[in-house]
Amino acid sequence: MQVSMNINGEPVTADIEARKLLVHFIREDAGLRGTHWGCDTSNCGTCTVWVDGEAVKSCTVLAAQADGHEVRTVEGLEGADGLDPVQQGFIECHGLQCGFCTPGMLMTARWFLDRNPSPTKDEIREAISGQICRCTGYKNIVDAIHWAAEHPRTNEVTA
Amino acid sequence: MTAVEEVPLSPAGNPIGFGNMKRVEDQRFVRGQGNYVDDVSLPGMVHGAILRSPFAHARINGIDTSRAEQLPGVLAVITGKVLEGIPRPDLLGDNFAWMPTLSYDTQAVLATDKVRFQGQEVAFVIATDRYIAKDALELIDVDYEPLEPVMDAKRAMEPGAPIIRDDKGQQDNSITDVHGHKDWESGNAIGTAEAIAAAQADPDCVVVTQEVMYPRVHPAPMETCGSVAFLDKVTGQLTLYTTSQAPHAHRTVYAMVAGLPEHKIRVISPDIGGGFGNKVGIYPGYVLSIVGSIVTGKPVKWMEDRNENLTSTSFARDYHMTGTIAATKEGKILAVDVDVLADHGAFNGVAQPTNYPAGFFHIFSGSYDYPNAHCKVTPVYTNKAPGGVAYACSFRITEAVYLIERLVDCLAAELGMDPAELRLKNLLRPEQFPYTSPTGWVYDSGQYENTMRLALEMADYDQLRREQAEKRARGEYMGIGLSFFTEGVGAGPRKDMDILGLGMADGIELRVHPTGKAVLRLSVQSQGQAHETTYAQIVAHELGIPPEDIEVVHGDTDQTPFGLGTYGSRSTPVSGAAAAVVSRKVKDKARQIAAAALECSPDDLEWQLGQWHVKGDPERAKTIQEIALLSHGSLELPDGVEGHLEATTVYNPPNLTYPYGCYVCVVDVDPGTGQVKVRRFIAVDDCGTRINPMVVEGQVHGGIADGIGMALMELIAFDEDGNCLGGSFMDYLLPTSMECPDYELGETVTPSPHHPIGAKGVGESATVGSPPAVVNAVIDAISPFGVRHADMPLTPANVWRAIQGRPVRVDMAVE
Numbered sequence: 001m002q003v004s005m006n007i008n009g010e011p012v013t014a015d016i017e018a019r020k021l022l023v024h025f026i027r028e029d030a031g032l033r034g035t036h037w038g039c040d041t042s043n044c045g046t047c048t049v050w051v052d053g054e055a056v057k058s059c060t061v062l063a064a065q066a067d068g069h070e071v072r073t074v075e076g077l078e079g080a081d082g083l084d085p086v087q088q089g090f091i092e093c094h095g096l097q098c099g100f101c102t103p104g105m106l107m108t109a110r111w112f113l114d115r116n117p118s119p120t121k122d123e124i125r126e127a128i129s130g131q132i133c134r135c136t137g138y139k140n141i142v143d144a145i146h147w148a149a150e151h152p153r154t155n156e157v158t159a
Numbered sequence: 160m161t162a163v164e165e166v167p168l169s170p171a172g173n174p175i176g177f178g179n180m181k182r183v184e185d186q187r188f189v190r191g192q193g194n195y196v197d198d199v200s201l202p203g204m205v206h207g208a209i210l211r212s213p214f215a216h217a218r219i220n221g222i223d224t225s226r227a228e229q230l231p232g233v234l235a236v237i238t239g240k241v242l243e244g245i246p247r248p249d250l251l252g253d254n255f256a257w258m259p260t261l262s263y264d265t266q267a268v269l270a271t272d273k274v275r276f277q278g279q280e281v282a283f284v285i286a287t288d289r290y291i292a293k294d295a296l297e298l299i300d301v302d303y304e305p306l307e308p309v310m311d312a313k314r315a316m317e318p319g320a321p322i323i324r325d326d327k328g329q330q331d332n333s334i335t336d337v338h339g340h341k342d343w344e345s346g347n348a349i350g351t352a353e354a355i356a357a358a359q360a361d362p363d364c365v366v367v368t369q370e371v372m373y374p375r376v377h378p379a380p381m382e383t384c385g386s387v388a389f390l391d392k393v394t395g396q397l398t399l400y401t402t403s404q405a406p407h408a409h410r411t412v413y414a415m416v417a418g419l420p421e422h423k424i425r426v427i428s429p430d431i432g433g434g435f436g437n438k439v440g441i442y443p444g445y446v447l448s449i450v451g452s453i454v455t456g457k458p459v460k461w462m463e464d465r466n467e468n469l470t471s472t473s474f475a476r477d478y479h480m481t482g483t484i485a486a487t488k489e490g491k492i493l494a495v496d497v498d499v500l501a502d503h504g505a506f507n508g509v510a511q512p513t514n515y516p517a518g519f520f521h522i523f524s525g526s527y528d529y530p531n532a533h534c535k536v537t538p539v540y541t542n543k544a545p546g547g548v549a550y551a552c553s554f555r556i557t558e559a560v561y562l563i564e565r566l567v568d569c570l571a572a573e574l575g576m577d578p579a580e581l582r583l584k585n586l587l588r589p590e591q592f593p594y595t596s597p598t599g600w601v602y603d604s605g606q607y608e609n610t611m612r613l614a615l616e617m618a619d620y621d622q623l624r625r626e627q628a629e630k631r632a633r634g635e636y637m638g639i640g641l642s643f644f645t646e647g648v649g650a651g652p653r654k655d656m657d658i659l660g661l662g663m664a665d666g667i668e669l670r671v672h673p674t675g676k677a678v679l680r681l682s683v684q685s686q687g688q689a690h691e692t693t694y695a696q697i698v699a700h701e702l703g704i705p706p707e708d709i710e711v712v713h714g715d716t717d718q719t720p721f722g723l724g725t726y727g728s729r730s731t732p733v734s735g736a737a738a739a740v741v742s743r744k745v746k747d748k749a750r751q752i753a754a755a756a757l758e759c760s761p762d763d764l765e766w767q768l769g770q771w772h773v774k775g776d777p778e779r780a781k782t783i784q785e786i787a788l789l790s791h792g793s794l795e796l797p798d799g800v801e802g803h804l805e806a807t808t809v810y811n812p813p814n815l816t817y818p819y820g821c822y823v824c825v826v827d828v829d830p831g832t833g834q835v836k837v838r839r840f841i842a843v844d845d846c847g848t849r850i851n852p853m854v855v856e857g858q859v860h861g862g863i864a865d866g867i868g869m870a871l872m873e874l875i876a877f878d879e880d881g882n883c884l885g886g887s888f889m890d891y892l893l894p895t896s897m898e899c900p901d902y903e904l905g906e907t908v909t910p911s912p913h914h915p916i917g918a919k920g921v922g923e924s925a926t927v928g929s930p931p932a933v934v935n936a937v938i939d940a941i942s943p944f945g946v947r948h949a950d951m952p953l954t955p956a957n958v959w960r961a962i963q964g965r966p967v968r969v970d971m972a973v974e
Contacts, residue, residue: 017290024289033198034191036432038381039465043888046381074191087189091181094857098687099188100381100432106189125896132888134381134433135687136857137864138896 003067007032008076018064022056023047025063026073034074034103038132045131048104049073055111057130074103077110085148086110095144097135105131109145118149167768169705175768176700179853182692183707184685193430199387199400201458205234207451208292209444209461210282210299211471212274215308215542215881216321219270219281219301227284227298232291235454236299237283237447239271245450258416258446261439261658262516263338264507265327266545268443268450273306275323275505276544277881278470280443285451285459308542308881311971312479312502315539323505323540334507334538337516345521346533346598354494354531358485364493368483369569372950373558374970375477375502375543375875377469377885378550379893380686382432384472385462388448392456395423401445403428404438405724406684408661410716412441417449428714434686435865435926436549439510439726440473469891470883473546474875477502477970478520478558484566490574490581494531497523497562501538501547508545510726511554512656512663518548518555519647521598525563526607526645526819527585532597542881551865551926553648553727560644564931565948568641568938572947577624578641578935579615583608586643593912600647602817603911603919605845610907611643614821614843617905623825631943637838638940640824644928647815648920649732658723664812666720667737669698669745670805673791675784677704679741681713682722683734688922689854690730694738696850697916701742702749702783703769720807728818728920731850732911737810739915744806746783751800752790753781816911816919820844822863824932828940833959835937837867837898842928843905847919855921856904862925863902868894870933874952876970 004013007030014029026035026049037059038046047059050072077084086109089095096102105128112119112127119127124145125138133141166176173180187193224236242255257265270281282299286292309315309323315332323332335341358364386401397419403409406426414421431438444461451459463472479500485493501517503509511518517536524532548554567585571578586607587594594602623639630637653662668680679698681690690713695706712718722734746766753771754761757779764771772780781789790796790804825839840863849855872892875885885891910917930951937953938946941962949961950969960967 019290027197032191033195034193036195036382037197038383039888041465041887041889044381044465074189078190083189090189091185094182094853096185096188096687097689097857097861098381098431098433099184099193100195102188103191121901129895129897132381132893132895134379134435134865134893135861137860137862137902138899139860139902140857142896142901 022061023058046104089144089148093144204458206289207461216306217303221302223300227295239269261510266506343536351531351533373476378435378437380433383468389458431686473549475550492529497534499536504543504545506545509547520555523559551923611821618823638936640936642932648728665722671787697738728922818846818919822932824936826936833955846921848917866929
C-alpha cells in the first residue's frame with residue numbers, strides 16, 4: 001500500500017506492506033536513523049517520536065496509521081537557531097552515555113516541557129518513566145530536562 | 160575533597176588535562192547522528208533471521224526447509240547440516256557447525272544433534288527484507304524429540320541426570336577441564352577448615368553459615384546484538400560491522416573459526432548502544448552473518464530482537480554460594496570458607512582469563528584483614544543459555560563482593576553488633592598496602608577507613624539509626640544497608656592473563672601532525688564510556704595539546720593497534736596507561752628535537768606543560784606544536800632520532816588496579832505488600848585519579864541503578880519444562896526513573912602506585928558495590944520479623960514471603 005506522511009516538515013511517500021511498523025518506515029523508507037528500536041513491547045521508549053504532536057512509541061504503531069499525519073523525530077529538534085534546549089541540556093548535564101536511548105528521551109522531554117514548562121524533578125521522573133536508560137541511572141537525565149526548562153528558547157512558545 | 164588540580168583551559172574552554180569536560184561524543188548523539196550497527200546499510204544488503212529452539216533439551220530428528228526456501232524473497236536457508244558440510248581448516252574443530260567459545264569449550268553455531276537450551280540457534284534464513292526472513296522462519300519444519308531438561312544446577316549433578324554434552328562424550332554434567340585448568344579452588348583449604356573448627360569449639364567465637372544465591376540476570380543493553388558481514392569475493396576481504404566490545408580479539412577468533420586469513424578481516428565496532436559485558440562474546444548470529452555473506456555473495460545484516468537478546472546471549476551470575484564465616488565475639492573475622500555451584504548453561508561461554516576458570520571470584524575475602532580464606536567452585540552444564548561473565552562484573556567480582564558483604568551482615572546479626580562497627584573493626588589498614596590477600600591478590604593501595612567514615616558522615620549514619628529506632632517503635636520498617644567493596648580490575652599482566660592465548664596487553668599509537676594536532680589510535684572500544692573525550696584529556700595532561708586538537712580513533716581493527724578491548728573495567732587501567740606512556744615517549748622525542756633546535760643538550764631542558772624550555776630561561780622554549788613542525792621539517796636531527804613526532808607502545812600492566820568504595824542505602828519497606836522504596840543511596844568511590852569527574856560520576860550513577868535493578872527486580876528464571884520466564888521487558892523488569900533515587904556521591908583519592916597517572920578504573924565499581932547495599936538495607940528493614948537472609952530479586956512478593964517466614968527459590972518457578 002502507498003503511505004504518505006510528513007516527517008519533520010518533509011513529505012515522505014513509500015509503497016510498503018500494510019504490516020510495516022512506523023519505526024521501520026522512519027528508519028528505512030525515510031532514512032532517518034536517529035529513531036532507534038529497542039524492545040518490541042513498548043517498554044523501553046527508545047523509538048519514541050511524535051505523531052500530530054503526541055509522543056508515541058513507534059515500534060507499536062503501524063506506518064499505515066501515520067498515513068496523512070505529521071511526524072516529528074529527533075532529527076527535527078534542532079532549529080535554525082541551534083540545538084533545542086533539551087539537546088543542550090543533555091550535553092550540559094551529562095545526560096547520556098551510549099546515546100542509544102537518547103533520541104526517545106529527547107522527544108519525550110520536549111513533548112513534556114511543551115505541556116509543563118516549569119516542572120519539578122519528581123514530575124520529570126514521572127514523565128520519563130516509560131523510557132529505559134541502562135547507562136545513566138536517570139539522575140543526570142532528570143537534571144538535563146530540568147536545565148532545559150530553566151533555559152527555554154527565547155522565541156519558544158511554551159504555553 | 161577533589162582529585163582535580165587546577166589546570167589551564169584551552170581556547171575552547173576545555174581543561175588541558177584532567178577535570179570536567181563536556182563529551183565530544185554528545186554532539187552526534189543528541190542530533191540522532193550516532194552510527195550503530197543497525198544504522199549500517201551497504202549496497203545490495205540482505206537480511207538474516209535465526210530460527211530458535213522452543214525446547215530446552217530435544218533431539219533433532221530432521222529439518223525440512225523446503226517450504227521456507229520457496230517463499231519469494233528468500234535467498235538461502237542454512238541449517239547445521241549445511242554447516243557440517245563446510246570444512247574448516249584449523250585446530251579448533253573440523254567444520255562450521257561448531258565454534259570455539261572464549262573458554263576453550265565448543266558451542267553449536269547451528270544445532271545438529273540436539274538443542275541444549277530454549278532459544279538455541281537451529282536455522283538461519285537470508286532474505287531480501289527482515290520481515291520476509293522472519294516469515295520464512297515460520298515455514299521451517301523441525302522434527303524435535305523432547306528430552307528431559309536439566310534446569311537446576313543441583314539436579315545437574317545428581318546421578319542419573321540427563322547428559323547435556325553428549326557431543327563431547329561427557330559422562331556427567333560437570334565442567335571438568337578448561338584448557339588444563341581442572342582446579343577451580345583457591346586459598347588455604349586446610350588452614351581455613353582448621354580455623355573454622357577451632358572457632359566452633361571456642362565459646363568466645365561464633366561461626367555463621369549462610370546459603371546465598373546470586374540468580375541469573377542479563378545485562379540487557381538498550382541496543383541488542385547484531386552484525387553486518389560482507390565477504391568481497393574478488394579481494395577476499397571480510398568486513399564485519401558488529402556489536403563488539405573487543406574488535407581485535409573477535410578478529411582473531413574469526414580467523415580461527417572461519418579459516419580466513421586475519422589480514423583480510425576488518426572488524427568495525429561503530430557506536431555501541433551499551434555493552435555491560437553482553438558484547439564480549441562471539442555469538443552464532445555473528446558467525447551466521449559471515450556464512451550468509453559467503454553463501455549469497457551479498458552483505459548480510461543480522462540484528463537480534465529483544466527476546467533473542469534476553470534468551471540467548473550472555474547472561475550473568477547464576478551462582479549458588481554457601482559461605483561460612485568465623486569470628487570472635489568481639490567481631491574480629493578469623494576465616495571464610497565458600498562453596499559454589501556455578502551454573503554455566505549449555506556451553507561454557509564465559510570469557511575469563513585462561514588461568515582463572517572461575518574468574519576473579521576468589522577475591523571474595525574482600526576488604527577485610529583475616530588470614531584464612533578458601534573457596535571451591537563446581538561448574539556445571541544445564542539446559543540454559545551460555546555465558547556467565549557479563550553485566551559489569553569484573554570477572555565474577557560482583558558475586559564475590561555480594562557474598563562477603565552478605566556474610567558480614569549475617570555475622571553482625573549473629574553478634575548483635577552494628578554492621579558499620581563490625582566492618583570498621585576488620586577493614587584493611589593503610590600501612591598494610593600493598594596487601595597480599597589470603598587467596599593471593601596483591602591490592603595496590605587503599606585508605607579504607609577514611610572512605611568508610613566519609614560515607615557514614617554523608618549518610619549521617621547515627622541519625623539514620625535513631626530514625627530507624629523511632630520508626631520501628633511506630634511499626635514502620637526502614638532499613639539501612641552498607642557495603643564495602645574492593646575490585647581487582649584492568650586485566651591484566653601478560654604472564655598471568657590471556658583470553659584464548661591472547662595476552663591482555665593493549666597497544667596504542669600517537670601521531671602529532673605538522674601543525675600540532677594529534678591523532679590517538681586505541682585498541683579499546685567505547686560503549687558509552689566517553690573514550691573520545693577522556694583519552695584526549697590524558698594526552699592533553701601529558702603533552703599540553705588542547706583536547707579539542709586530539710582526535711581519538713577506536714573501534715576499527717584496520718585503524719587501530721591490537722588489544723583486548725573494553726570489559727572488566729580494563730580501559731583506563733590498561734589502555735589509559737598506554738595513552739600516558741605513549742605520550743611520554745612523544746615527549747621524550749620532542750625533548751631531543753627541541754634541544755637540536757635550541758642548540759643545547761636535552762639535559763639542559765625542562766618541561767612545562769606544552770613546551771620544553773632551557774632551564775632557568777623560559778624564553779628559550781619550543782612548544783609541542785613548534786616541535787611537531789620542526790620534526791617534519793629540515794632541522795638536522797641528532798643521531799638516532801627519526802623525523803616526525805609519533806610513537807607506539809604496548810602496555811603490559813604489572814598488576815591489577817584495586818578501586819574500592821563504601822555505599823550506604825536507605826530503604827522503606829511496606830510490610831503489608833513487601834514493596835521496597837529506595838529512599839537514599841550514598842556512594843563514596845575511590846578509583847584513584849579521576850580523569851574526568853563528570854564521566855566517573857555518570858558511571859557510578861549507572862552502576863547504582865544496575866544494582867537496584869538486580870537487587871529488587873531483574874531475574875532470568877525458568878520453569879521446570881525449561882521455558883525462560885524473562886524473555887521480554889514485560890517480564891524482565893529493569894529499573895526506571897521511578898525506582899532510582901537522587902544519588903549522593905562522595906570521593907576519596909588514593910592513586911594506584913603502579914599506574915602512570917594513578918587511575919584505577921571505575922566502570923563496574925557501582926554495579927559490584929550496590930547490590931549488597933540494597934539487599935542489606937532490605938534485610939535490615941525486615942529483620943524484626945526474624946529474617947536474616949532472602950535471595951534477590953527482592954520483589955514485593957519475595958519480601959512478603961520472607962516476612963511470612965516462607966522464603967522461596969527465586970530462580971525456578973517452583974514452590
